[in-house]
Amino acid sequence: MIKINRQRLIENFIALVKTNSTSGNEKDISNFLKSNLENLGGKVTFDSYGNLLSFFEGKGETIILNCHLDTVHPGENIRTIQKGDRLFSDGKTILGADAKAGLAIILEILNLRKEKKINCPPLQIILTKEEESGLIGARNLDFSLVKGKYGLVFDGDFGPDNITIYAPGYYFFECSVLGKAAHAGMEPEKGVSAILGAAKLINKIPFGRIDSETTQNIGIIQGGDGTNIISNKVIFKGEIRGRNKTKLLKQIKKLKFIIEKFLSENKNIKVKLNGQIIFDPYAFSLKNKFLKKIQLAYEPIGLKPKFLPSGGGTDANIFNNKGFNLFPIGFGAYNTHTTSEYLILSEMEKTLIFCINLLKIKRR
Numbered sequence: 261m262i263k264i265n266r267q268r269l270i271e272n273f274i275a276l277v278k279t280n281s282t283s284g285n286e287k288d289i290s291n292f293l294k295s296n297l298e299n300l301g302g303k304v305t306f307d308s309y310g311n312l313l314s315f316f317e318g319k320g321e322t323i324i325l326n327c328h329l330d331t332v333h334p335g336e337n338i339r340t341i342q343k344g345d346r347l348f349s350d351g352k353t354i355l356g357a358d359a360k361a362g363l364a365i366i367l368e369i370l371n372l373r374k375e376k377k378i379n380c381p382p383l384q385i386i387l388t389k390e391e392e393s394g395l396i397g398a399r400n401l402d403f404s405l406v407k408g409k410y411g412l413v414f415d416g417d418f419g420p421d422n423i424t425i426y427a428p429g430y431y432f433f434e435c436s437v438l439g440k441a442a443h444a445g446m447e448p449e450k451g452v453s454a455i456l457g458a459a460k461l462i463n464k465i466p467f468g469r470i471d472s473e474t475t476q477n478i479g480i481i482q483g484g485d486g487t488n489i490i491s492n493k494v495i496f497k498g499e500i501r502g503r504n505k506t507k508l509l510k511q512i513k514k515l516k517f518i519i520e521k522f523l524s525e526n527k528n529i530k531v532k533l534n535g536q537i538i539f540d541p542y543a544f545s546l547k548n549k550f551l552k553k554i555q556l557a558y559e560p561i562g563l564k565p566k567f568l569p570s571g572g573g574t575d576a577n578i579f580n581n582k583g584f585n586l587f588p589i590g591f592g593a594y595n596t597h598t599t600s601e602y603l604i605l606s607e608m609e610k611t612l613i614f615c616i617n618l619l620k621i622k623r624r
């Protein structure tokens with residue numbers, strides 16, 4: 261088994277974490293990675309949206325290594341604290357292991373490739389902006405620059421044995437409920453309460469787990485100006501997720517039908533629905549040829565891969581709906597998107613070793 265440079269892996273991770281990179285502010289981290297990738301022998305280009313693409317020559321079929329550049333809030337001036345095999349933030353910010361542990365792994369793959377002259381297939385590193393704000397970078401990626409068809413996505417929670425083979429599509433919606441304002445004490449008869457209207461409407465909308473593949477939620481509600489005013493506007497926002505596109509579309513249709521029925525029964529209230537499918541679901545069978553290689557690459561590290569569904573979206577949703585075969589892999593990040601996020605260093609190392617194994621199998 262290959263001997264990795266644990267210290268360099270951790271040092272690179274900490275340097276990445278110390279570089280601020282909240283969504284929309286990826287300039288510093290892009291520059292940091294550009295110079296590192298160029299030093300490692302890669303050609304670096306940015307597409308017109310600012311996503312970073314870097315190509316490393318090799319023999320055979322190109323493998324894509326994808327990760328996102330941005331991190332969530334609170335994610336500035338992060339301080340790392342090591343306790344044994346784990347890295348934490350100081351509790352005031354996230355750690356940023358999502359997905360900077362992935363970026364550190366990619367850099368270490370390229371370091372080992374160069375240092376140990378590993379005969380890798382061609383590698384294309386694709387690092388996207390604003391993934392955390394709804395896969396915006398990937399949605400705007402210039403796909404004419406993408407060379408490979410198969411690859412890995414370094415993103416999210418879980419350990420190195422976790423490979424995502426299906427993930428839900430995601431529909432976002434915002435509903436504006438419009439009533440009529442009036443003084444609540446002097447002339448309540450003249451008002452139409454948007455709050456009451458929204459309450460009645462929300463009561464008809466399904467919540468939670470709809471079936472084994474579909475979930476629905478309303479997570480934000482805003483409205484009202486004072487207890488003495490009959491409110492004229494309420495906005496609520498929600499989502500529907502579905503791993504089955506047909507069922508997802510059916511659930512969206514159902515939402516629209518509920519709103520139409522509500523409007524026909526409440527003529528004095530207006531409702532405006534703004535909704536959009538942000539990304540589509542994907543699913544792979546275990547017969548996928550790249551999954552077979554993935555399985556083989558796990559053998560030397562004594563892990564059995566868990567091919568699992570995910571409840572969230574990653575850049576893989578965008579790629580895979582364009583015909584690519586990209587599989588998100590875990591790397592030891594847990595409690596992501598919270599100030600108690602942590603990284604298990606030995607798990608990050610295992611993902612790195614797995615990747616090296618995978619790149620070697622490609623060559624056989």
Ligand SMILES: [Zn+2]
Pocket residue numbers: 328358359391415416
């Ligand atoms: Zn992420």
